[in-house]
Amino acid sequence: MTDTVETECTSPGADPVTKEAQLARWLRDRGSVLVGYSGGVDSTYLACVALQTLGPDRVLAVIGRSPSYPVEQWTTARDVAARLALPVLELDTTELDDPRYAVNPTNRCFFCKTTLWGRLVPVARARGLSVVVDGTNADDVRDHRPGALAAREHGVESPLALLGMTKSDIRDRSRALGLPTWAQPSSPCLASRIPYGSPVTADRLRRIEAAERALRDLGITGDLRVRDHGDLARIELPSQSFGHWYAAARRDQLSAAVRGAGYELAALDLSGFRSGSLNVLAGVRVE
Amino acid sequence: MCWRVCVSSDPGRDHMAEHLTAALEQLGLSCRVEARDGLAIMYPVSAADVRLADDDVRRQIVTLGRERGFTHVAIALGVGGG
Numbered sequence: 437m438t439d440t441v442e443t444e445c446t447s448p449g450a451d452p453v454t455k456e457a458q459l460a461r462w463l464r465d466r467g468s469v470l471v472g473y474s475g476g477v478d479s480t481y482l483a484c485v486a487l488q489t490l491g492p493d494r495v496l497a498v499i500g501r502s503p504s505y506p507v508e509q510w511t512t513a514r515d516v517a518a519r520l521a522l523p524v525l526e527l528d529t530t531e532l533d534d535p536r537y538a539v540n541p542t543n544r545c546f547f548c549k550t551t552l553w554g555r556l557v558p559v560a561r562a563r564g565l566s567v568v569v570d571g572t573n574a575d576d577v578r579d580h581r582p583g584a585l586a587a588r589e590h591g592v593e594s595p596l597a598l599l600g601m602t603k604s605d606i607r608d609r610s611r612a613l614g615l616p617t618w619a620q621p622s623s624p625c626l627a628s629r630i631p632y633g634s635p636v637t638a639d640r641l642r643r644i645e646a647a648e649r650a651l652r653d654l655g656i657t658g659d660l661r662v663r664d665h666g667d668l669a670r671i672e673l674p675s676q677s678f679g680h681w682y683a684a685a686r687r688d689q690l691s692a693a694v695r696g697a698g699y700e701l702a703a704l705d706l707s708g709f710r711s712g713s714l715n716v717l718a719g720v721r722v723e
Numbered sequence: 724m725c726w727r728v729c730v731s732s733d734p735g736r737d738h739m740a741e742h743l744t745a746a747l748e749q750l751g752l753s754c755r756v757e758a759r760d761g762l763a764i765m766y767p768v769s770a771a772d773v774r775l776a777d778d779d780v781r782r783q784i785v786t787l788g789r790e791r792g793f794t795h796v797a798i799a800l801g802v803g804g805g
């Protein structure tokens with residue numbers, strides 16, 4: 437078994453509108469769905485198309501809450517769901533209680549998703565929903581995604597990836613559908629900011645979240661990550677904004693923001709934001 | 724110019740830091756370097772170098788770091804001149 441998702445795009449050159457029509461057909465064929473919903477770009481789009489295609493009685497979006505899920509994203513998820521009149525269920529997940537997750541191995545996501553899908557699949561069964569789906573997209577399948585194996589083990593399907601919908605396609609269609617998430621930065625869980633092998637704890641997750649919130653409060657927009665190296669917070673910003681934030685007064689603000697969140701030292705990454713940056717540090721991915 | 728390398732418990736990493744320090748010296752960048760696994764942290768000794776705002780200079784530094792075994796290079800903020 438590998439940790440990848442198969443892609444079955446029947447029309448690889450298809451435009452986003454055509455892919456969306458394929459997605460609607462795919463959903464109609466299933467009849468009803470439970471969507472693993474985070475309020476991120478992908479799962480919001482998937483939930484929206486499912487709602488439009490199947491109606492509110494045949495769609496349930498489920499939010500899995502845990503310390504690795506930022507409060508800000510939770511708020512967004514609830515707001516967007518309310519705006520769409522999307523039926524939502526919220527559950528607390530307990531991945532931090534699993535020592536196999538907490539020690540933070542390179543396949544940490546497998547244990548997190550095992551916990552999540554282990555909660556959601558029984559909910560789908562109990563409510564008579566025919567399939568559980570997630571927002572994995574076609575770009576994701578090229579990255580290190582051990583969580584995909586957990587999805588497969590639980591029979592969770594990834595229609596966006598299956599139909600070849602890329603992040604760009606999803607943003608394009610989200611914008612067309614009027615979803616407020618269309619331009620939202622990608623938002624992986626907070627544990628992704630902790631180097632593999634370094635334990636994931638509720639305190640560390642809270643500190644990361646507080647530091648990123650403080651940096652956002654300074655006016656940082658777009659992709660932002662605070663990588664937690666123990667006493668050191670390594671800040672990744674879009675590389676084009678390095679010069680702006682490295683100006684003398686602003687770098688003091690950056691430093692104060694992360695120190696206020698509990699770090700002893702702040703450092704600004706010279707390469708800027710890199711998705712999966714810690715996969716490179718761990719040697720899981722080579723650049 | 725003032726150069727020093729942070730002492731850590733891993734001779735391999737110290738070696739990497741020393742090599743990067745020397746390479747940065749060739750660029751005229753005054754700092755010390757601490758190695759934490761694949762991460763190099765630059766500590767400016769005096770005022771932070773305005774040249775770091777230049778994309779090409781940062782790319783050069785990152786390339787030098789990669790050539791010496793670092794996957795990431797970052798500059799410390801709020802210490803020394805940084």
